[in-house]
Ligand SMILES: *[C@@H]1O[C@H](CO)[C@@H](O)[C@H](O)[C@H]1NC(C)=O
Ligand SMILES: *[C@@H]1O[C@H](CO)[C@@H](O)[C@H](O)[C@H]1NC(C)=O
Ligand SMILES: *[C@@H]1O[C@H](CO)[C@@H](O)[C@H](O)[C@H]1NC(C)=O
Ligand SMILES: *[C@@H]1O[C@H](CO)[C@@H](O)[C@H](O)[C@H]1NC(C)=O
Ligand SMILES: *[C@@H]1O[C@H](CO)[C@@H](O)[C@H](O)[C@H]1NC(C)=O
Ligand SMILES: *[C@@H]1O[C@H](CO)[C@@H](O)[C@H](O)[C@H]1NC(C)=O
């Protein structure tokens with residue numbers, strides 16, 4: 124006979140070695156379920172009638188797709204056994220769309236089940252087919268074959284991480300959609316064939332006995348909430364059942380399933396059924412694993428025997444005759460996946476000694492899939508995910524960034540090394556509408572070799588934006604400060620210009636190794652050396668009215684960015700720079716303060732800039748400010764670490780907070796101090812250390828002059844008379860608070876931002 128199965132039609136049991144029989148007792152664990160009704164409005168949930176499990180909206184598990192209701196004619200269809208089939212989430216226009224199930228235990232075994240009921244939700248009346256991926260591994264092809272029947276697929280997997288993704292992949296045969304998604308933790312002794320590199324995809328899970336198709340066994344009868352669908356061919360098989368509890372091994376089905384069985388109506392006949400393999404494009408010849416469950420449900424007379432063989436295609440599947448125990452489940456299973464066969468004729472026949480016909484209580488069949496592909500390096504994933512969120516990159520960035528190769532994110536290049544996870548080597552986020560500060564997360568992608576910014580507003584020189592890595596592993600932090608120039612630095616404006624200093628050039632040496640970087644920090648270069656380093660200023664990384672930033676390499680191969688201020692631009696813009704209005708200066712101050720606040724507050728872990736100074740504030744043509752030069756950027760190790768001790772003082776003389784210079788106590792208040800110095804420069808147009816007549820720092824200089832009660836003595840001559848006096852006083856006040864000796868007396872950057880906003884209002888109101 125051929126059985127009719129609504130979903131994956133037929134199944135297999137194959138002959139071969141490794142068949143095991145187990146007995147034992149186990150206690151299942153029911154915690155940690157995730158039950159999602161896909162397409163349910165955000166924040167809604169309900170308790171399922173049958174299982175009493177709470178189903179929640181999928182809004183918190185995916186940021187892709189749209190909610191749809193199935194069409195009205197199907198809403199009240201009796202085959203809609205559960206609420207969750209009344210709506211779907213569909214994913215038009217996306218190649219891969221993913222759900223992320225998190226808070227899992229790495230190394231643990233889970234059952235993941237997805238259900239699909241089309242119900243003509245899109246009004247097209249066209250049944251789609253699409254692929255389902257388990258993280259970066261192919262799970263199955265979902266080929267929807269009926270409009271109003273729920274179809275389900277399930278995989279048993281051992282997760283590597285504390286999360287797992289379920290992704291729907293458009294294969295050109297219709298728009299992927301999903302109705303429900305469940306995750307259930309399984310005990311480690313269940314389904315021993317599943318491990319980190321091999322998953323089990325359900326072919327069928329059957330409870331022999333009842334002829335009523337509605338008598339599905341699920342939670343709480345099955346503590347793991349597996350779905351056991353009834354199977355009986357009424358004219359061939361008779362049901363036998365008991366109300367007594369049936370015990371068994373952990374691996375055996377729950378009592379509710381084992382309490383029913385079937386036996387041939389004609390006692391001299393065998394139990395027979397045929398299963399056909401269900402191939403797909405990834406597994407054209409699937410390899411199956413079977414589990415068959417038996418328990419004697421009748422108390423047999425002393426002279427009675429029930430004993431039988433199980434054969435597949437005429438070959439013994441299990442070498443010994445099977446003699447079920449009374450009210451105790453025995454499970455016979457394949458230890459390993461079987462070689463593929465074209466068809467599986469299953470026959471259960473009584474032995475010659477048997478006085479009773481054979482029985483069968485339950486069967487499960489799985490196909491083995493490989494889950495050997497591993498996802499992108501976890502740190503790279505979190506960094507690029509943060510970057511994605513930060514810039515709201517409008518690209519098809521879903522699922523794993525690098526794997527599988529065919530679905531790697533647009534704009535990323537990855538390295539695939541057999542010995543480890545894929546790594547991100549290259550980020551091309553051109554034309555993605557980037558704006559804002561450089562995300563410190565770029566610094567966290569350790570293998571990044573280059574980053575492109577061909578956006579016309581961000582880089583003036585087309586291909587020259589490309590940065591090539593010279594030294595492997597050492598480029599970690601090299602690329603990052605350069606990135607700052609490429610992305611942000613159309614114009615590298617040194618506010619110092621306001622002071623009309625004559626410096627011709629400066630260099631920012633960078634090395635991937637932070638230790639080396641510190642040693643390099645104080646090195647000075649001659650103009651001739653810079654010519655050598657930059658190969659005669661050949662490669663422009665960024666360019667603006669004040670000069671260009673060039674790519675270069677030190678003798679040891681360390682990549683550097685060289686900021687060179689051209690003579691002409693120096694002269695051409697000098698006057699303009701000097702005439703930056705008070706309002707422009709206030710805006711620059713506010714924008715820089717916001718940048719610092721972002722570093723301190725919006726990032727986790729927070730970052731210290733450590734080298735806040737006017738020359739690290741970059742302006743574009745519209746005088747919009749960005750904080751740049753993250754070369755000395757340092758992350759707090761932990762949230763509860765309030766300060767970071769460093770081995771040596773880095774930063775720039777004149778901007779260093781006293782506690783840092785003296786005791787290497789580094790906190791975000793050290794950045795606040797440096798920012799206070801920047802504010803004073805903006806007000807006064809003076810450098811942080813004044814030379815004439817005697818060396819004096821700008822803080823003392825301002826304090827002394829303000830002591831006479833006249834702000835005019837302090838304000839830069841270029842803006843004197845053209846600034847709101849109240850705003851100027853207020854900024855001076857903020858600056859002096861920022862530069863208080865004791866870190867605790869200094870405001871936070873959040874306070875500073877608020878105060879500066881008020882100053883700007885005052886100025887704009889006047
Ligand atoms: C689906 O139907 C429900 C109940 O009628 C309604 O509240 C909801 O807005 C509908 N959702 C969509 C996406 O049409
Ligand atoms: C889906 O099933 C139909 C009918 O069985 C078959 O014709 C079609 O090729 C299948 N599509 C895919 C993508 O497997
Ligand atoms: C998982 O099981 C398969 C099949 O038994 C085996 O080949 C593989 O080595 C196992 N993997 C691990 C990580 O144990
Ligand atoms: C039972 O099966 C045997 C063997 O196939 C057959 O000879 C016999 O006629 C069957 N009996 C009935 C009542 O169908
Ligand atoms: C088993 O014993 C009972 C009596 O206790 C008898 O009625 C029955 O026929 C016997 N069955 C067999 C198969 O010998
Ligand atoms: C049951 O099947 C096995 C394997 O095909 C065979 O060896 C045996 O003779 C059969 N037993 C009966 C009673 O038909």
Ligand SMILES: *[C@@H]1O[C@H](CO)[C@@H](O)[C@H](O)[C@H]1NC(C)=O
Nearest residue numbers: 430443444445474475476477
């Ligand atoms: C059948 O019964 C005989 C006598 O009890 C026994 O020797 C033989 O092993 C039994 N055969 C099977 C397959 O159990």
Ligand SMILES: *[C@@H]1O[C@H](CO)[C@@H](O)[C@H](O)[C@H]1NC(C)=O
Nearest residue numbers: 534551552553554575577589
């Ligand atoms: C970066 O991406 C843009 C658009 O996506 C493309 O035009 C450009 O060629 C890419 N650059 C490189 C170097 O791959």
